[in-house]
Amino acid sequence: MTRIDGAKIVIVGGGAVGCGVAFSLARAGHNDVLLLEREASVAAATSAQAAGLVGQVRNSLERTQLAMWSVKTFSELEFAPEAVGPRSANVTARPSWRQVGSLRVAMNDERAAEFAQMLRVADEAGLEVHEISADDAASRWPGMDFRLATQILWCPTDGYLQPYDLTMTYAAHAKAHGVRFQTSCLVKEVLTSGGRVVGIRTDRGEIECDTVINAAGAHAYHLAKSVGIELPIVPVRHEFFVTVAASGLRPDLPVIRIPDATLYLRAETNALLCGGWEPSGVSADPRAFSVDATAPMIEPDWEVLGRFAEELAPYFPTVNQLGIRNVFKGWPTFVPDGRFIIGPSCRLEGFVMAGGCNAHGVSGSAGIGRHVVESMFAPEPSEYVRSLSPDRFTEESWEWESARRQAQHVYETYYCLGH
Numbered sequence: 001m002t003r004i005d006g007a008k009i010v011i012v013g014g015g016a017v018g019c020g021v022a023f024s025l026a027r028a029g030h031n032d033v034l035l036l037e038r039e040a041s042v043a044a045a046t047s048a049q050a051a052g053l054v055g056q057v058r059n060s061l062e063r064t065q066l067a068m069w070s071v072k073t074f075s076e077l078e079f080a081p082e083a084v085g086p087r088s089a090n091v092t093a094r095p096s097w098r099q100v101g102s103l104r105v106a107m108n109d110e111r112a113a114e115f116a117q118m119l120r121v122a123d124e125a126g127l128e129v130h131e132i133s134a135d136d137a138a139s140r141w142p143g144m145d146f147r148l149a150t151q152i153l154w155c156p157t158d159g160y161l162q163p164y165d166l167t168m169t170y171a172a173h174a175k176a177h178g179v180r181f182q183t184s185c186l187v188k189e190v191l192t193s194g195g196r197v198v199g200i201r202t203d204r205g206e207i208e209c210d211t212v213i214n215a216a217g218a219h220a221y222h223l224a225k226s227v228g229i230e231l232p233i234v235p236v237r238h239e240f241f242v243t244v245a246a247s248g249l250r251p252d253l254p255v256i257r258i259p260d261a262t263l264y265l266r267a268e269t270n271a272l273l274c275g276g277w278e279p280s281g282v283s284a285d286p287r288a289f290s291v292d293a294t295a296p297m298i299e300p301d302w303e304v305l306g307r308f309a310e311e312l313a314p315y316f317p318t319v320n321q322l323g324i325r326n327v328f329k330g331w332p333t334f335v336p337d338g339r340f341i342i343g344p345s346c347r348l349e350g351f352v353m354a355g356g357c358n359a360h361g362v363s364g365s366a367g368i369g370r371h372v373v374e375s376m377f378a379p380e381p382s383e384y385v386r387s388l389s390p391d392r393f394t395e396e397s398w399e400w401e402s403a404r405r406q407a408q409h410v411y412e413t414y415y416c417l418g419h
Contacts, residue, residue, distance in 0.1 A: 004182055006208030007034035010200055011215055012187045012223055013354075014042035016050070016163055016365040018215035019170035021354050022179045024369030027084060028377070031178030034209070035171075036202065038186045038219075043167035046217050049330030050163040050362040051240055051275055053255050053264055055102055056127055057118050057155050062384040064125040066367030071157055073366035075099065077169050087176040095166035100254045100266075102158035103137050105149050105315075107260035112151040114417055119153070129155045141256065143248050145315050160255055160266050163362045170365070186292055187216070189226035190351065197227075197350030203292075211350045213372065218284075218331045220341075220355035222291035224390075227348050231341060231393050232403035233356045235295055235331035236411040237282040240275025241305050242268050243322035259415035261311040272322060276308045277414040283404055284331060300327040332359045336398070336406035340368060342388040343375030346395070352376060353390045358410060 009030065011018050014037025022035050039045060054074065056067040078097040082089040106112045115131075122129040132154045134146035146152060171181060190212050191199040199208040214223045218235045253267045265274040284296050305327065312319045335341060335356035345351045354372050357364065371385050378385075 004034070004185065004202070004204055004207050006199065007180065008032040008209065009034070009211045009213065010207060010209040011035040011213045012200070013037065013215035013217055013220070014039070014167070014171075014181070014183065015045060015047035015215065015217055016043065016167045016170070016362040017217070017354055017357060017368055019043070019167045019174065020365030020369040021213055021215055021372050022174040023170040024366070024373050026174045026177035026179050028373050033174070033179040034207070035174070035179065035181045036185045036187055037181070037183045040184050042171055042181070042183065043164045046330040046332055047163045047167050047362055049328045051264065051266070051273060051328070052160045052163050052166075052362060053266060054160055054363045055155070055158050055255070055257065057102070057104055057122060057129055057153060057158070059114070059118060059121065061121055061124055064121055064127060066364055066371070068125060068127060069370055070364055070366040074161060074166070077173070081173070084173055085177065088173050091172045091176050093165070093169040093172035095169045096162040097159060098161065098251060099157060099159040100252055101140070101154060101156040102255040102257065103140065104153040104155070105137075105146065105256065105258045106151040107148060107258070108150055110417055111260055115151050115153055127155070128157060129153055141253050143316065143318065144256065145317070148314065158255060166362065166365070187223065188291060190223065192227055192348060195349060197348060211352060211376075213352045213354055215354040217355070217361075218286065218295045218333060219291055220333065220353070221286035224353070226291070227351060229345055229347050229351065229390065229394055231353070231356070231390055232336050232398060232400070232407060233286065233333045233341065234335070234404050234407035235284040235286060236334045236408055237298055237329065238275070238332050238359060238411070239298075239301060239305060239327060239329040240273060241308070241324045242326045242328070243272040243274075243319070244325045245270045246272065246318065246322050258315065262415045263308060263311055265312065265316075271325060272319065274308055274312055274319070276311065277411060278304055279412055281408045281411045283408040285404065287400070295331045298329040298331070300329065332357065332361060334358050334407040334410050336403045336410070338410040340371070340388050341390050341393075342368065342371050343381070343385065343390065345390045359414070
């Protein structure tokens with residue numbers, strides 16, 4: 001078996017986050033980088049099961065700004081790759097980014113009050129968001145019934161993309177700037193000496209490095225645990241369905257979010273993609289499976305998927321006439337406080353986290369990559385980036401079962417007021 005040469009920085013995990021970090025490092029001029037992926041291709045696990053929605057309207061300024069950076073990056077990758085750097089000018093890969101806008105629908109006065117706060121945050125961030133009428137919303141998505149809405153927000157720069165295409169695009173640009181990729185390589189553990197990272201052990205031998213960036217998704221817990229760092233990174237099940245083709249559904253229709261029904265939807269070519277957040281979630285205990293095993297198999301939960309369709313029916317009655325073509329399902333990871341885990345650990349020099357993405361791994365990947373670079377190389381990382389440090393869990397006591405319940409609760413309340 002061919003020996004794999006080492007690198008200054010090794011990224012573990014070839015999903016949207018890992019490849020987004022590789023892209024961000026290369027864009028910042030750091031190209032002595034090797035990315036390792038256990039599957040035969042990047043974007044083969046959770047990223048491939050994502051819905052690809054990209055929304056910028058948030059309750060906090062920092063999260064809004066992160067999402068805006070991601071949208072800026074997606075637009076450059078789709079329409080102006082030369083803006084990434086001179087070596088990117090000839091990269092042909094595209095993320096299939098569709099900037100179709102989004103509609104966020106409130107069904108009661110409490111949600112409308114939250115929308116008012118979101119409008120204030122958007123204004124502070126310089127994000128264009130408008131309150132529009134039900135008739136205006138219906139003109140943007142014919143066939144949807146918005147008459148029950150209390151308030152509707154329109155963000156013209158939101159949209160959606162194809163997660164697999166995005167991840168492959170990150171990889172193509174990173175490769176153009178010198179980053180190396182190795183698939184079909186299972187990382188077993190991080191190797192240390194004298195209180196710092198010196199390499200990693202894989203099923204293809206040991207690889208030397210100075211820094212390991214842990215972007216291993218559902219296996220991020222195991223990689224951290226291999227060096228004695230225990231982090232509450234909890235895989236939580238998420239599902240959505242895609243219907244058969246239907247008249248009136250077009251890829252240029254805006255994304256719709258109906259938080260009070262815990263639903264999101266968009267067109268998937270000429271079909272409907274619909275998903276939501278389960279009030280009684282299902283989580284996996286990462287301690288119950290090993291780093292060299294796969295996460296538990298997920299079978300479609302037809303009761304949950306049927307409930308999504310029932311919740312959507314008052315707004316889109318034809319959903320009950322459409323057969324389901326595909327069900328997508330995966331284990332996005334959640335954290336008890338609902339925030340990313342990003343940055344170096346004070347416990348081990350050279351060990352950097354890029355995990356616990358709380359279902360924002362794809363949509364936030366460009367911003368996450370930027371924050372990882374800032375956490376590693378900025379003389380004074382921002383207060384927000386510092387707040388994402390893994391140290392908040394290693395330097396404070398916590399208990400696994402309560403952490404698992406709270407992380408699952410973050411998923412269950414994803415669209416709840418104030419989330």
